[in-house]
Amino acid sequence: MFSDKVMDNLKRASWIRAMFEQGNKLKQEFGAENVYDYSIGNPEVEPPIEVVEAINEIAADDSPGIHRYMPNAGYPFVKKAIAGKLAVQYGMEVPDENICMVCGAAAGLNVVFKSILNPDEEVIIFAPYFAEYKFYVGNGGGMPVVVETKDDFQIDVEAFKSAITYKTKAVLINSPNNPTGVVYSEETLKDMAKVIKEKEKELGINILLISDEPYNEITYDVEKLPVVFQIFEKAVVVNSYSKSLALPGERIGYIAVSPKIESCDKLMAAIIFNNRTLGFVNAPAISQRIVEKAINASVNSDIYKERRDVLYNHLISLGFKCQKPDGAFYLFVKSPVEDELEFVAKAQKYNVLVVPGRGFGRAGYFRMSFCISLDTIKRSLPALDKIASEYF
């Protein structure tokens, strides 16, 4: 009755979802306030005031037609607002028509892969990775090729180079990174761009750099994120307002295609076609209007910085080993025992929920999502002490 492939995928349970369900069970048993749920990246922070004001303005707007279909790529005035912001951030013009509004970054990535991939073409992703990437590439008919990062989770440019074949169609990067919080340096990206250029020439292929940037507004001690449109010849940025405006439930983001790409109008046509036929049709009208009205707003990343510092410093003081995140709201911590499932089970005994690293393609680690309240984090510290005392 069902798709065999989907049934097969369902058997390989999502670790994040499994933890989420385990969390609900524990919360029922012990009370929500006694469970420390570091499992999911669902921002506890509320949207900035500009979003609240935008929704009030939209509710008060009685112009006709504001809930009708608009062009599949989104409202022209919304795309214009985003293009204006990108021009400043990127230090270069991004034409409005190179932007397509989408139902969040997950939608954007599915649309881009469907637009570029022929059967069995390869997309390079870096481990540890956001687990859904493999499904997105598969939905587009392609094959994910996993390249391991270095011990500090920075890209190993030599390993990247070795992974490129004549079937390589794209490279997907995610910086600030989920699950590691790492931000790739301009130098690393420039080295990657050089490798891509060499390999394109050698193999007679075209390689698209796809940059998934939902955490671009959540960085710590980072002066400015490198601009992929400046560094790479052929780049596409996929972004979402789920984190920067704290409204993941509203499904809103965009795809921006670099104007440096030859015949980028064809790529845009393919993107808009797939946005329509994959069933998104257009990004939600209200969400688009919110983005336009709150175009310069963003959650205050200092809120997350404080949480990072409390949690990170405490873990380090206990003897845990962890790369200090420069962005996003995750810690990817080395498990004190080789089998991190054993550690995850132990932590659950103290009502602390973390996600096994194998869910992100790197066993021996676990992820803690610190987008929960500072109070919850502080109240969890004694439980972390007890867990640590069993290992250190």
Next chain:
Amino acid sequence: MFSDKVMDNLKRASWIRAMFEQGNKLKQEFGAENVYDYSIGNPEVEPPIEVVEAINEIAADDSPGIHRYMPNAGYPFVKKAIAGKLAVQYGMEVPDENICMVCGAAAGLNVVFKSILNPDEEVIIFAPYFAEYKFYVGNGGGMPVVVETKDDFQIDVEAFKSAITYKTKAVLINSPNNPTGVVYSEETLKDMAKVIKEKEKELGINILLISDEPYNEITYDVEKLPVVFQIFEKAVVVNSYSKSLALPGERIGYIAVSPKIESCDKLMAAIIFNNRTLGFVNAPAISQRIVEKAINASVNSDIYKERRDVLYNHLISLGFKCQKPDGAFYLFVKSPVEDELEFVAKAQKYNVLVVPGRGFGRAGYFRMSFCISLDTIKRSLPALDKIASEYF
């Protein structure tokens, strides 16, 4: 650089989109008020007052977390409201957990096809059909098989029977129908159910009936739509509020799986998985809340009935041949010349935009969408007279 298949699809231009663009050109040249655009199904009617009130309530709601992720299948309280309404409409219980909120019917159909189809399995669709169906089936990896309907656009049950093979996985029906406005009778559906049962036994296969029902609240002189969950053993309903609440831009609908399906929990798991991994993640939070608050609201179909009557009666009086629609807001009219492209071009000379039937898999006809204002329809009548005078 791009997906060959997508580039190939792009070449086969969408007729609806082509007309939409031609319309914009004509409107620039002659002024919007002098162009009679019957091309697109974008409701000109405003959402009912309950929707406006719902948006005001949502804007005033300062509870924390209302824009966060919720379960991928949607808010439990929204699914509960829909299940309650379906119980009355269907005369049978539909468990909340058999409902998945989706970003409109286009999303729902993509999710369902991805959940059931193995490579090259067949989905039967009936011509004339909504042109996007072929893409949705293809995205799920399946093959659309087109069965012609009778002259009155009712299903030819014998032709349907002949089209079923051991590869048939599903049958997609759409009633009230786009583009014909036809409503399938209970008798026809019961005959189809009988054929499915016979063929399942004969071929040792399972066939899912998928009913795409976005126009279910827009019917004329129809007492009650047949209930597919009652008639078929294995049925899935895909619905959208784009037409019934006139908010197509907000992307909101649902999938309902018949509780009669054995292991329907597995099908739901596959649907929720694909809703997530195809990149929808969840239906927009605000749109879900609107639906719950406006659960008993619907646009007044008498508005459309008046428009249907004015346009239909006038066309018939001029000599055109057309099935009188029982639902939806389209007329599918026989072209007075065999090549309907010739007729479409002629109509454009009088600033009347209609869509060629070949865009819906039936050449020799054209579609007129009467979800435009009554005033526009009335002002278009002299132009229709002039067009008719060239043929009759």
